[in-house]
Amino acid sequence: MSINIGIIGTGRIAGNQLAPALQNVKGARFWSVLSRDKDRATAFANQHGAMAQTNAFDSLASFLADPALEAVIIATPDALHAQQAIACARAGKHILLEKPMATSLEDAQEITETCTRERVRLAIAYHLRWHGAHQKIAQLLHSGELGKPFYARALWTWKAEDNSNWRAHDQLGKWWGLAGVGTHCVDLMRWMMLPICGEVTGVTGLVDKSTYGGPHDETASLSLQFGESVIADITTSVQFSATSRFELYCSDAVVICDGTLATDGGGSATVNNEPLSFELLNPYVGEIQNFVDAIAGTARVAVSGAEGARNVEILLQASS
Numbered sequence: 001m002s003i004n005i006g007i008i009g010t011g012r013i014a015g016n017q018l019a020p021a022l023q024n025v026k027g028a029r030f031w032s033v034l035s036r037d038k039d040r041a042t043a044f045a046n047q048h049g050a051m052a053q054t055n056a057f058d059s060l061a062s063f064l065a066d067p068a069l070e071a072v073i074i075a076t077p078d079a080l081h082a083q084q085a086i087a088c089a090r091a092g093k094h095i096l097l098e099k100p101m102a103t104s105l106e107d108a109q110e111i112t113e114t115c116t117r118e119r120v121r122l123a124i125a126y127h128l129r130w131h132g133a134h135q136k137i138a139q140l141l142h143s144g145e146l147g148k149p150f151y152a153r154a155l156w157t158w159k160a161e162d163n164s165n166w167r168a169h170d171q172l173g174k175w176w177g178l179a180g181v182g183t184h185c186v187d188l189m190r191w192m193m194l195p196i197c198g199e200v201t202g203v204t205g206l207v208d209k210s211t212y213g214g215p216h217d218e219t220a221s222l223s224l225q226f227g228e229s230v231i232a233d234i235t236t237s238v239q240f241s242a243t244s245r246f247e248l249y250c251s252d253a254v255v256i257c258d259g260t261l262a263t264d265g266g267g268s269a270t271v272n273n274e275p276l277s278f279e280l281l282n283p284y285v286g287e288i289q290n291f292v293d294a295i296a297g298t299a300r301v302a303v304s305g306a307e308g309a310r311n312v313e314i315l316l317q318a319s320s
C-alpha cells in the first residue's frame with residue numbers, strides 16, 4: 001500500500017528537495033501538484049513523475065477534490081500556510097507543513113486544532129532532526145554521555161542578492177533570516193534541550209534591518225533559556241555568508257559541528273576534538289518517511305503542530 005502525496009508549490013524546496021526525496025520514501029508516492037500556474041504544475045508533475053491520471057492543478061478545490069489524494073506537503077510562502085493547511089485538513093488530507101508553520105500564533109493554533117478535529121496527521125518540516133550528526137549528538141546528550149549541558153550556540157546565514165524574495169515583505173512573510181533558517185535553529189535547540197532542561201522559559205532578541213530597511217530581520221540574534229539553566233544563542237543573517245556552526249558545551253564534552261546546519265546532511269562534527277563519524281543521510285527523506293510512518297501508525301510525528309506553534313511563539317517573542 002502506498003500513500004498518495006500531493007505537493008502545493010513548485011518552488012525551490014519543493015523542486016530541489018521534497019519531490020526528489022519523495023521518490024526514496026517507502027510506502028508513499030508522488031501523486032499530484034498544485035501551482036498558481038497550470039503549465040508550471042504540468043511541468044513539475046512531468047519532471048517528478050506524479051502518478052495520478054490528472055496530476056497537475058491550478059485550483060486548490062480541484063486538487064483537494066481528488067479522493068485518492070491522501071496527504072499533502074505544503075511548500076509555499078509562510079503567510080499562505082494557514083489557509084492552505086486548514087483547507088487540506090477539512091478535506092481530510094494529512095499534512096506535512098513547511099516551517100515556520102504560520103506567521104502568527106493564532107494561525108498556528110488554528111491549524112493544529114483543525115487537524116485534531118478532522119483527525120488528520122500534522123507534521124512540521126524541520127529536516128535538521130534527520131541529519132546523521134545531529135541524531136548522534138542528541139542520542140549522546142539524552143543518554144547522559146556528554147554530561148550536563150550548560151550552553152549552546154548556532155550560527156546560520158546566507159547572503160541575499162537583493163530583497164526581492166517574498167520573505168523580505170510583509171504580506172507573504174513575517175521574518176526573513178529567522179524564517180529561512182532561524183526557526184530551524186530554534187527547533188534544533190528545543191529538540192536537544194527539552195528532554196533534559198524543560199521548556200524555554202526566557203527569550204530575548206536583537207534585530208538589524210539596516211541594509212534594506214524593510215519590515216523584517218536581516219541579521220538577528222536571539223537567546224533562549226531552557227528551564228532555569230541552559231542558555232542557547234542563535235544568530236541568523238541574510239547579510240553575509242559563512243560556514244554554519246552548531247556548538248554544544250557540556251560538563252564532559254564540547255561538541256562542534258561545522259556545516260551541518262544545511263540542506264544536504266553533510267558537514268563535520270567533533271566531540272572533545274575527536275571526529276564524530278555519522279551516516280550521510282538525506283534529511284528530507286527522513287522527514288517525509290516519519291510523516292508517512294505516522295500516517296501508517298508505525299511512528300509518532302517527530303515535530304507536532306504544538307511544537308511548531310511554540311516555535312512560532314518564540315520567533316514572535318524574539319523579534320517583537
Ligand SMILES: NC(=O)c1ccc[n+]([C@@H]2O[C@H](COP(=O)([O-])OP(=O)(O)OC[C@H]3O[C@@H](n4cnc5c(N)ncnc54)[C@H](OP(=O)(O)O)[C@@H]3O)[C@@H](O)[C@H]2O)c1
Pocket residue numbers: 008009010011012013014034035036037040041074075076077078080098099100125126127166172179180263
Ligand atoms: N525545510 C527546509 O529546508 C526549507 C528550505 C527552504 C524553504 N522552506 C520553506 O518552504 C516554503 C517555501 O519556500 P521556498 O524557498 O521553496 O520558496 P519559493 O522558492 O519562493 O517557492 C514557493 C512556491 O510557493 C508557490 N506560491 C504560491 N503563492 C505564491 C505567492 N503569492 N508568491 C510566491 N510563491 C507562491 C509558488 O509556486 P507556484 O508558482 O507553482 O504556485 C512558489 O514557487 C517556505 O515555508 C519555506 O520556509 C523550507
